[in-house]
Amino acid sequence: KNQVEQSPQSLIILEGKNCTLQCNYTVSPFSNLRWYKQDTGRGPVSLTIMTFSENTKSNGRYTATLDADTKQSSLHITASQLSDSASYICVVADRGSTLGRLYFGRGTQLTVWP
Amino acid sequence: EADIYQTPRYLVIGTGKKITLECSQTMGHDKMYWYQQDPGMELHLIHYSYGVNSTEKGDLSSESTVSRIRTEHFPLTLESARPSHTSQYLCASSAPQRGGTDTQYFGPGTRLTVL
Numbered sequence: 001k002n003q004v005e006q007s008p009q010s011l012i013i014l015e016g017k018n019c020t021l022q023c024n025y026t027v028s029p030f031s032n033l034r035w036y037k038q039d040t041g042r043g044p045v046s047l048t049i050m051t052f053s054e055n056t057k058s059n060g061r062y063t064a065t066l067d068a069d070t071k072q073s074s075l076h077i078t079a080s081q082l083s084d085s086a087s088y089i090c091v092v093a094d095r096g097s098t099l100g101r102l103y104f105g106r107g108t109q110l111t112v113w114p
Numbered sequence: 115e116a117d118i119y120q121t122p123r124y125l126v127i128g129t130g131k132k133i134t135l136e137c138s139q140t141m142g143h144d145k146m147y148w149y150q151q152d153p154g155m156e157l158h159l160i161h162y163s164y165g166v167n168s169t170e171k172g173d174l175s176s177e178s179t180v181s182r183i184r185t186e187h188f189p190l191t192l193e194s195a196r197p198s199h200t201s202q203y204l205c206a207s208s209a210p211q212r213g214g215t216d217t218q219y220f221g222p223g224t225r226l227t228v229l
Contacts, residue, residue: 032215043204043220051215093215102218104156
């Protein structure tokens, strides 16, 4: 069973609008949570990474939040641009192994229309 | 932009062929990874390495093999490709960051199609 669930599966918004993507996880013990952006045909690129003690982190127009108690995270995109069209992947790392195993969500496919 | 490279970017081959997917990074990272990703699905770890001469199998069973003779190079080999191997293969590397986390840097991927 996938321990990282993302919603919605896909989303279409108009350029300039804001949107929020959701991530729920059951990974335990928790180490950190990352959001990646993956353009079509490319590898994922890291947007933010948050540890247990952090509940918000920003990277330009991207703001991620983390509620470690409810095991939920969100990624808020402000003033969307056409270049924001991509898949956004939530990734949770556990601290139960030396590798720091990563659990990947299936991503939210965001399309920004002009 | 991460300095991690994969070749080829696209590969179409026939069943039974032997192929090697190349991955190299110039960041001096000790840890390297291979992931498999099908459209609309999550990434699955198939191989990883902690450093030179270290290789381990990941979560997803794979008929591929890897080697790590040099820090910067982590090739993946399929001895006999089959249509079930059709997928996107992503290579990544990482190094420890402040706070105990390590950010993975991904290559652009190789889209493999086996006919």
